[in-house]
Amino acid sequence: MSIELAVNxxxxxxxxxxxMTLLDCLRDKLLLTGAHAGCEHGVCxxxxxxxxxxxxxxxxxxxxxxxxxxxxxxxxxxxAPGELSPLxxxxxxxxxxxxxxxxxxxxxVAHALLADNPEPTREQxxxxxxxxxxxxxxxxxxxxxxxxxxxxxxxLNQPANxxxxxxxxxx
Numbered sequence: 001m002s003i004e005l006a007v008n009x010x011x012x013x014x015x016x017x018x019x020m021t022l023l024d025c026l027r028d029k030l031l032l033t034g035a036h037a038g039c040e041h042g043v044c045x046x047x048x049x050x051x052x053x054x055x056x057x058x059x060x061x062x063x064x065x066x067x068x069x070x071x072x073x074x075x076x077x078x079x080a081p082g083e084l085s086p087l088x089x090x091x092x093x094x095x096x097x098x099x100x101x102x103x104x105x106x107x108x109v110a111h112a113l114l115a116d117n118p119e120p121t122r123e124q125x126x127x128x129x130x131x132x133x134x135x136x137x138x139x140x141x142x143x144x145x146x147x148x149x150x151x152x153x154x155x156l157n158q159p160a161n162x163x164x165x166x167x168x169x170x171x
Contacts, residue, residue, distance in 0.1 A: 003067045007032065008076030016063045023047045025063035026073060034074035034104040038133070045132030048105035049073050055112045055131075074104035077111060087111060087149040096145030098136035105132050110146040118154055122147065 005012045007030060014029045023040075026032045026049070035058050038046030042060040049058045050072035077085045087107050090096065097103040106129055113120055113128040120128070125146045126139075134142060151157040 001064055003064055005030075005063070005066055005071060006069065007071045008073060014063070018062065018064055020063045021059055022049070022061040022063045022066050022071070023058035025066075026058060026071075029063075032073045032075050036101055036104065038101075043133075044102075045105050045109070046102055048108050048132065050108055050112055053112060053115060055109045072108070072111075074107060077107065085111075086152050087114070087146070090145040090149035090152065091142075094141050094145040094148060096137065096141040102132055102134040102136075106134065106142055110149065113146070114150055114153060118150060120146070120150060 001018055002013060002015050005014060005025070007026070012030055014025060016025055016029065023035055023037060026035055027037070035049050036046040037059065038044035040047075040059045042057040045057065047057055047059040048055050050056070051061075051066065051069050053070075053072070077088065079085060084092070085107075087110050091103060091107060096106070109129055109132055110125075113125065117124060122143060125143050129139070129142060129146070148157065
């Protein structure tokens with residue numbers, strides 16, 4: 001089947017088997033490897049992408065089902081080539097990643113949370129990431145990173161000698 005996928009602001013025409021998952025299409029056809037194959041049963045969250053701004057498991061969705069939706073992968077969150085989003089920067093600063101396998105999905109889930117709630121409580125952050133498994137960090141640094149990014153995106157807690165972060169845009 002020939003489908004059109006809107007991924008990270010670009011339209012891609014791809015030929016897929018009807019049974020190909022969105023995850024496999026993103027990784028194998030579009031070479032966007034930030035979404036990771038973990039359990040492939042929708043349990044671990046490593047394959048998370050944003051579908052119209054909502055965090056979704058790409059291993060549970062067929063690529064043909066994504067036709068007509070705006071898909072955002074971790075590759076689509078950077079403000080410009082070579083730059084980091086406020087969330088990505090906060091993850092680096094707080095050591096919110098260790099092996100990095102879950103990191104793209106955690107950042108996308110956090111992006112969706114902060115788009116809807118720019119001032120989440122610790123409990124809301126924990127709840128938002130609860131569907132994503134991390135086997136390395138113990139989650140404390142991930143929660144800290146999301147809270148730090150939220151503060152910075154609201155113009156608080158800026159790094160020394162750096163301008164305030166621009167508010168997130170997009171889905």
